Every structure is written in structure tokens, then in C-alpha cells.
Amino acid sequence: DTEVTQTPKHLVMGMTNKKSLKCEQHMGHRAMYWYKQKAKKPPELMFVYSYEKLSINESVPSRFSPECPNSSLLNLHLHALQPEDSALYLCASSLRAGGPDTQYFGPGTRLTVL
Amino acid sequence: GDSVTQMEGPVTLSEEAFLTINCTYTATGYPSLFWYVQYPGEGLQLLLKATKADDKGSNKGFEATYRKETTSFHLEKGSVQVSDSAVYFCALEGAQKLVFGQGTRLTINP
Numbered sequence: 001d002t003e004v005t006q007t008p009k010h011l012v013m014g015m016t017n018k019k020s021l022k023c024e025q026h027m028g029h030r031a032m033y034w035y036k037q038k039a040k041k042p043p044e045l046m047f048v049y050s051y052e053k054l055s056i057n058e059s060v061p062s063r064f065s066p067e068c069p070n071s072s073l074l075n076l077h078l079h080a081l082q083p084e085d086s087a088l089y090l091c092a093s094s095l096r097a098g099g100p101d102t103q104y105f106g107p108g109t110r111l112t113v114l
Numbered sequence: 115g116d117s118v119t120q121m122e123g124p125v126t127l128s129e130e131a132f133l134t135i136n137c138t139y140t141a142t143g144y145p146s147l148f149w150y151v152q153y154p155g156e157g158l159q160l161l162l163k164a165t166k167a168d169d170k171g172s173n174k175g176f177e178a179t180y181r182k183e184t185t186s187f188h189l190e191k192g193s194v195q196v197s198d199s200a201v202y203f204c205a206l207e208g209a210q211k212l213v214f215g216q217g218t219r220l221t222i223n224p
Contacts, residue, residue: 006157033211042203042214043158056210090157097210100146100165105158 003027004106006091012112015081021109023074023091029104031097032074034066035090037108043090049074050097081113116141116208120215127194128223135189135218137178137204145206147171147180147187152201152217161189161202196222 004025013019023032031050035043048056049068063085065077074091088108094101121136139147146165150158162171167182176191187204199222204215 004157031210040217040219042217043212045211048210050210092158100163100207102148102160102163103212104160105150107157 004091004093004104006089006106006109008109009107010110010112012114013078013081014114015083017081018077018079020078021076021089021091021111023076023093023106024072025093025104026072027093027095027104028071029093029095030071031094031101032068033092033094033103034074034076035092035105037088037090047076048097055097078111081111083113086111086113116145116206116213118204118206118213118215120202120204120218122216122218124219124221126221126223129196130193131222133189133191133194133198133220135202135204135220137187137189137215139185139187139204139206141185141206141208141213144182145208147178148205148207148212149176149178149187149189150203150205150214152203154200158203194220194222196224198222 007022034046037043046060047066052068067075090108091106092103094103117140148163149161151161162173164171164180170179201217205212
């Protein structure tokens with residue numbers, strides 16, 4: 001089983017709302033990732049968690065707050081977003097961070113900020 | 115820094131045509147190389163990978179060979195189908211993260 005699940009599939013929120021995206025995997029992977037993908041562009045890395053610790057933050061604004069409560073679960077908390085944050089948010093996981101391990105992606109959450 | 119360059123799209127072919135999507139990379143060392151595919155409205159799926167020079171990755175009729183001498187990882191398929199219509203991303207494994215090319219949109223007409 002190489003499945004990464006993400007909820008919700010779609011999310012519409014106002015600029016004053018607080019919402020969370022959820023990602024889950026049960027492959028025993030110890031690295032998890034958040035990416036942001038705008039239309040017709042490749043995914044851009046936001047955060048990397050390795051063994052439940054944040055190891056990379058690609059200078060992401062503080063209105064995005066990641067959390068890794070355990071090795072299977074990754075959350076992305078959203079607060080005071082801007083319309084330009086509208087995008088497809090992809091979660092991925094791999095056995096370890098770095099090296100030749102394949103990253104497996106979830107289907108994404110399509111976020112619209114009004 | 116590490117980078118990946120893909121041929122620009124969009125690419126439009128007829129069914130059963132031969133496909134090549136070019137991918138070259140710049141990196142220190144010998145990173146693992148990947149091709150991912152993204153169907154409309156979906157996330158990325160791993161298509162194939164290669165972890166060292168001269169390795170050939172293959173899946174679903176697609177192939178790519180890791181060429182160290184030309185720093186390339188071109189994607190090929192001998193006979194494309196309408197269902198192959200998607201965006202294809204070449205990527206390399208950098209320091210704890212994937213470095214993606216810009217993507218190539220492929221459309222196959224019946």
C-alpha cells in the first residue's frame with residue numbers, strides 16, 4: 001500500500017478564517033512533506049518533517065503553521081491567508097528524508113481563499 | 115544549486131506515436147532521478163525512477179535511462195495512448211527535497 005490520504009479535497013475560506021489541512025500515511029515513512037502547487041507550475045516545497053521534527057522550512061510565511069503530531073499524521077494550520085495563497089496543497093511521504101527514497105504524494109487539497 | 119530542465123510543452127501527438135520528453139539536470143554528485151505524472155485534478159504519481167548511472171527505469175511502457183555523461187534522463191514511450199494525456203515532471207533528489215523541472219503537458223489525440 002503506497003497511499004497518502006489528504007482531507008479535505010476542496011476548501012474555500014475567507015481571509016479571517018482558521019482552517020487545517022490533514023495528511024495521513026500508514027507506510028511507516030518517517031519523512032513527510034508539504035508542497036504548494038500553483039496552476040501550470042511544478043510543486044514548491046514548503047516544509048519537511050523528519051522523525052516528527054521540522055527539518056526544513058522554505059521561508060514560508062507564518063500564516064502557514066505545520067504540525068506533525070505523530071509519525072503517521074501531518075497537519076497544516078492556516079490563518080489569515082491571502083487570495084494569492086489559493087493553490088493545490090500536496091502532502092508527500094518517504095521512508096527517510098534525503099537519499100534515493102521515493103516520495104509518495106497524496107491527491108492534494110485544492111484551496112481557494114476569498 | 116541543483117536544477118532540472120525539461121523540454122517546453124505543450125506536446126501534442128496522435129495515438130500510437132513515439133514519445134520523447136527531454137530532461138537534463140545539474141547537480142553535485144549523483145542524485146536519484148524521477149519521472150512523476152500528474153493527471154488532471156490529481157496529485158503526482160511516481161512513474162519511474164533510477165538511482166545510479168546507466169540504470170533504466172521503466173513502468174507502463176515508459177522508459178528512461180540515467181545518463182551521467184550527458185546529465186540526462188529522457189522519458190520515452192514507443193506507442194502513446196489517449197490515457198497518457200497528463201503533465202509529466204522530471205525531478206532529482208536534492209538535499210532532503212525534490213527539485214522539479216517545469217513540467218511538460220502532453221496531449222494525445224485519438
